[in-house]
Amino acid sequence: MPQEDKPARDRVQEPREERYDAQRIEQKWGERWLSDPSLYAAEAHPTKPKYYVLEMLPYPSGALHMGHVRNYAIGDALARYMWMNGYNVLHPMGWDSFGLPAENAAIKNNTPPKQWTLSNIAAMKAQMKRLGFAYDWSREVTTCLPDYYRWNQWFFLKFYEAGLAYRKSSRVNWCPQCATVLANEQVVGGMCWRHEDQLVEQRELEQWFLRITKYADELLRDLQKLDGWPEKVRVMQQNWIGRSQGTLVDFDLGGTVGPAGSTITIFTTRVDTIFGATSLQLAPQHPIVCDLIERNAELRAQVEELIAEQRRAKEAGDIGAIEKHGVFTGRYAKNPFNGEAVPVWVANYILMDYGTGAIMSVPAHDERDFEFAKKYGLELRVVILPQSSDPEETMAEPQLPFTTEDGILVNSGEFSGLNCEDAITQMSARAAEKGFGKATVAFRLKDWGISRQRYWGTPIPMVYCDKDGLVPVAEKDLPVILPDNVPVTLAGGSPLASVPSFLNTTCPKCGGPAKRETDTMDTFVDSSWYFYRYTDAQNDKAPFDSAKVAYWFPIDQYIGGVEHAILHLIYSRFWTKFMRDIGLVTNDEPAARLFTQGMVIKDGAKMSKSLGNVVSPDEMVARYGADATRMYSLFAAPPDRDLDWQESGIEGIQRFLGRVYRFYLRNPVPTIEAAATGPASETKPLSAPARALQRKLHQTIKRVSTDFQGRWHFNTCISAIMELVNEVYSSSAEEARSAGEIPVSLISEVQRDIALLLAPMAPYLAHELWEMAGQTSNLLKAPWPKYDPALAAEDEIEIPVQVNGKLRGLVIVGAGASEDDIKQAARADEKVRAALAGKQVVKVIVVPKKLVNIVVK
RNA sequence: GCGAGAGUGGCGGAAUUGGCAGACGCACCAGACUUAGGAUCUGGCGGGUAAAACCGUGGGGGUUCGAGUCCCCCCUUUCGCACCA
Numbered sequence: 001m002p003q004e005d006k007p008a009r010d011r012v013q014e015p016r017e018e019r020y021d022a023q024r025i026e027q028k029w030g031e032r033w034l035s036d037p038s039l040y041a042a043e044a045h046p047t048k049p050k051y052y053v054l055e056m057l058p059y060p061s062g063a064l065h066m067g068h069v070r071n072y073a074i075g076d077a078l079a080r081y082m083w084m085n086g087y088n089v090l091h092p093m094g095w096d097s098f099g100l101p102a103e104n105a106a107i108k109n110n111t112p113p114k115q116w117t118l119s120n121i122a123a124m125k126a127q128m129k130r131l132g133f134a135y136d137w138s139r140e141v142t143t144c145l146p147d148y149y150r151w152n153q154w155f156f157l158k159f160y161e162a163g164l165a166y167r168k169s170s171r172v173n174w175c176p177q178c179a180t181v182l183a184n185e186q187v188v189g190g191m192c193w194r195h196e197d198q199l200v201e202q203r204e205l206e207q208w209f210l211r212i213t214k215y216a217d218e219l220l221r222d223l224q225k226l227d228g229w230p231e232k233v234r235v236m237q238q239n240w241i242g243r244s245q246g247t248l249v250d251f252d253l254g255g256t257v258g259p260a261g262s263t264i265t266i267f268t269t270r271v272d273t274i275f276g277a278t279s280l281q282l283a284p285q286h287p288i289v290c291d292l293i294e295r296n297a298e299l300r301a302q303v304e305e306l307i308a309e310q311r312r313a314k315e316a317g318d319i320g321a322i323e324k325h326g327v328f329t330g331r332y333a334k335n336p337f338n339g340e341a342v343p344v345w346v347a348n349y350i351l352m353d354y355g356t357g358a359i360m361s362v363p364a365h366d367e368r369d370f371e372f373a374k375k376y377g378l379e380l381r382v383v384i385l386p387q388s389s390d391p392e393e394t395m396a397e398p399q400l401p402f403t404t405e406d407g408i409l410v411n412s413g414e415f416s417g418l419n420c421e422d423a424i425t426q427m428s429a430r431a432a433e434k435g436f437g438k439a440t441v442a443f444r445l446k447d448w449g450i451s452r453q454r455y456w457g458t459p460i461p462m463v464y465c466d467k468d469g470l471v472p473v474a475e476k477d478l479p480v481i482l483p484d485n486v487p488v489t490l491a492g493g494s495p496l497a498s499v500p501s502f503l504n505t506t507c508p509k510c511g512g513p514a515k516r517e518t519d520t521m522d523t524f525v526d527s528s529w530y531f532y533r534y535t536d537a538q539n540d541k542a543p544f545d546s547a548k549v550a551y552w553f554p555i556d557q558y559i560g561g562v563e564h565a566i567l568h569l570i571y572s573r574f575w576t577k578f579m580r581d582i583g584l585v586t587n588d589e590p591a592a593r594l595f596t597q598g599m600v601i602k603d604g605a606k607m608s609k610s611l612g613n614v615v616s617p618d619e620m621v622a623r624y625g626a627d628a629t630r631m632y633s634l635f636a637a638p639p640d641r642d643l644d645w646q647e648s649g650i651e652g653i654q655r656f657l658g659r660v661y662r663f664y665l666r667n668p669v670p671t672i673e674a675a676a677t678g679p680a681s682e683t684k685p686l687s688a689p690a691r692a693l694q695r696k697l698h699q700t701i702k703r704v705s706t707d708f709q710g711r712w713h714f715n716t717c718i719s720a721i722m723e724l725v726n727e728v729y730s731s732s733a734e735e736a737r738s739a740g741e742i743p744v745s746l747i748s749e750v751q752r753d754i755a756l757l758l759a760p761m762a763p764y765l766a767h768e769l770w771e772m773a774g775q776t777s778n779l780l781k782a783p784w785p786k787y788d789p790a791l792a793a794e795d796e797i798e799i800p801v802q803v804n805g806k807l808r809g810l811v812i813v814g815a816g817a818s819e820d821d822i823k824q825a826a827r828a829d830e831k832v833r834a835a836l837a838g839k840q841v842v843k844v845i846v847v848p849k850k851l852v853n854i855v856v857k
Numbered sequence: 858g859c860g861a862g863a864g865u866g867g868c869g870g871a872a873u874u875g876g877c878a879g880a881c882g883c884a885c886c887a888g889a890c891u892u893a894g895g896a897u898c899u900g901g902c903g904g905g906u907a908a909a910a911c912c913g914u915g916g917g918g919g920u921u922c923g924a925g926u927c928c929c930c931c932c933u934u935u936c937g938c939a940c941c942a
Contacts, residue, residue: 019896189939230861231861232860232861235937236937240938244942267941324940349942350940350942354942355941355942368942562936562937565937635869636882637869644869646869648882648883649868652882706873710873711873715869715870715881715882716872716881719871722882731899798877801877802923805922844922845922845923847923850876851877851923853922854922855922855923
């Protein structure tokens with residue numbers, strides 16, 4: 001017998017042997033895993049259920065931060081759990097590797113963007129491997145390499161063929177610091193998404209756009225299907241798309257401005273109030289206003305001041321609170337419904353980029369118009385009355401503005417007496433019939449401007465020929481290679497324009513001399529479809545094989561930060577719908593389920609260099625090991641909440657892992673098992689401490705499994721495993737063990753199961769423990785343990801006894817005790833009897849297996 | 858202003874359907890083992906009390922035998938949107 005009389009903890013004192021050496025264990029298994037590149041490989045399988053788990057691909061900035069680690073620890077835990085549950089798991093990783101930081105670095109360090117990017121990728125890939133993330137690297141996607149970006153170009157041509165890529169000159173967002181155009185989605189509160197202090201300017205430029213607005217309705221409608229997405233993200237997208245049903249109405253300018261018959265078209269959702277319109281309000285940037293100020297210097301100055309006010313409000317980050325100002329133009333326009341001439345104003349609260357940039361002002365029935373009219377003494381005219389009011393009384397003393405849609409029209413000619421809803425329908429119909437307007441839908445969503453005046457991006461495959469005009473590059477000539485050795489600066493427009501060997505080409509149509517488009521694509525193009533490429537990453541004939549996509553898609557679980565709720569997640573939904581329409585895929589949406597993990601913060605703030613509160617994953621791995629680093633990021637908070645990084649917390653996890661490790665060291669089951677001869681003692685009923693341990697084991701498996709299936713609260717999974725380990729260590733268990741009361745077979749079972757339970761969250765140590773438990777199979781795909789509800793059930797239950805809702809005693813009853821038994825036991829309890837003394841029992845409530853409440857008076 | 862979260866010990870956080878509030882971890886305190894302990898193992902740990910009683914889940918009401926959990930009002934805070942006509 002290897003055991004002596006003394007408890008195991010007294011037996012040895014071997015700090016060296018007993019120390020949990022994460023670095024040694026992680027190096028050992030890291031080498032084994034690296035030697036088998038096919039370990040995490042996945043191929044379509046005829047019968048196994050598939051599971052595509054995906055974390056958002058990183059930008060290769062040079063080093064992972066804790067937010068990455070948290071993101072990937074969640075995804076990796078899920079992937080490993082699904083493997084163990086028999087799924088055919090696809091778990092890939094790649095690099096969103098085009099973009100401005102590479103150019104900035106190039107300027108700063110005089111390193112070519114490509115070299116900088118690729119060496120960053122190498123460094124970060126090494127970090128990921130060190131952290132033990134189980135990615136199928138054979139499917140790695142690097143968006144800045146021609147074998148990927150050629151398909152961006154191919155897709156662009158498909159969009160162009162379909163009439164969904166077009167070039168137009170328009171006012172676009174310009175960030176002076178980025179020295180390039182930004183998409184609307186990249187402008188946050190009037191500021192650049194990369195430069196929070198940089199006000200975005202408007203410039204008139206020729207740009208390429210993708211017609212995402214074609215899908216506006218479907219993008220909105222299908223949000224309903226995405227019940228596996230966070231409500232928050234769906235709401236954000238809904239707001240971004242901003243669908244609004246309304247009416248366009250033309251107001252005739254009577255030839256006083258512009259050519260005869262010119263009109264101002266307004267957009268309104270409340271055409272039912274049009275008889276109450278007492279002015280028109282135009283955005284300062286409205287084309288009619290531009291015409292007007294050309295010949296009126298005074299007006300020009302006033303309008304410019306309005307624009308300046310808008311800008312100042314944006315800079316202050318508070319557009320909503322701008323004080324309303326306006327200027328009367330001196331002109332009038334005719335309301336087509338009643339023929340009335342209403343004054344035309346220009347106002348700073350009207351936005352050029354929504355609706356038509358012109359509104360009718362109905363001060364009696366709109367808060368903003370009311371405020372404006374009061375300020376400038378404009379007329380208020382009541383045209384809607386509350387349903388239930390007395391008309392005379394209301395008209396005598398109207399409570400304005402009255403804005404609800406639940407009212408009756410008055411003073412509205414033939415439409416008087418209609419309710420608002422019917423009036424909107426009938427008046428829109430009338431406008432259409434008479435040719436001065438129509439019902440319409442306005443969207444906040446605009447087409448996606450994808451041109452960037454930058455070097456480090458996908459060249460747009462178009463050519464300008466003097467003879468043939470705009471000509472697409474032929475598919476067979478793709479990719480249009482992004483040249484190396486391009487001088488990069490942040491001044492003077494597209495860097496590619498200064499590279500003659502790139503710029504000068506021949507026309508695909510006529511063969512004559514021609515010039516290439518020198519803008520590159522927004523990097524959000526790259527990430528709009530990269531996850532399809534993972535299914536067939538090596539394909540050089542097509543972006544992917546549709547059959548492979550059909551097998552793997554939709555993504556079963558997509559995991560990333562909420563900061564992409566609008567940008568990436570709306571573009572990639574759009575891209576999917578387009579691919580479906582050209583027959584490449586059959587799914588309507590890319591991802592069935594989306595999970596947005598919380599941020600990693602420290603000392604109450606997001607980790608950032610400027611605050612100096614950044615924790616480096618490398619340092620944590622070196623100090624505590626990859627397992628502890630990953631596990632702490634799962635333990636410190638539920639994954640959807642922000643995580644407050646505390647160094648002492650990761651120490652606690654390291655301590656826990658060491659505690660688990662020592663349990664295996666001190667109880668070398670394979671040795672004991674081999675030494676044990678004769679019939680196993682398992683047929684005997686288990687001793688009480690053995691039964692307690694067995695019960696805890698099955699309860700733990702149940703808790704961890706339930707959490708993995710459902711709500712992903714890995715913090716409580718880990719707590720549960722800690723409780724199990726505490727049970728293993730508890731003195732009763734330990735003494736019982738040394739007294740031989742715990743059968744070796746049970747110890748062995750516990751050791752196998754703890755390794756299995758830890759495998760998704762601390763894979764290195766789990767593999768080591770699996771081996772220490774005498775197992776030789778590959779833990780990665782070892783079956784997830786099953787719990788037996790009978791074994792998890794308590795034999796006896798402790799039932800709290802309340803008197804008038806206050807805890808007065810605890811009684812222990814058998815698990816199968818009847819209500820009467822419980823009642824009796826409760827009233828027999830000494831403390832309960834004391835609390836009941838002299839009182840009259842009114843009622844006794846027994847909740848089986850939960851509690852007893854005795855109501856007295 | 859609108860929308861979506863959150864508010865529980867000294868700290869991170871548990872409490873899945875209304876049923877023992879504070880699991881688990883950190884910090885702290887004590888003990889054991891030690892030449893040593895920033896190792897390990899064990900115990901304690903919401904406030905309050907000598908011990909009880911009693912008080913405790915942002916505040917105030919309510920429903921209920923029973924509320925962190927459900928309903929109403931309010932406060933604070935994070936995030937998103939914000940004159941969207």
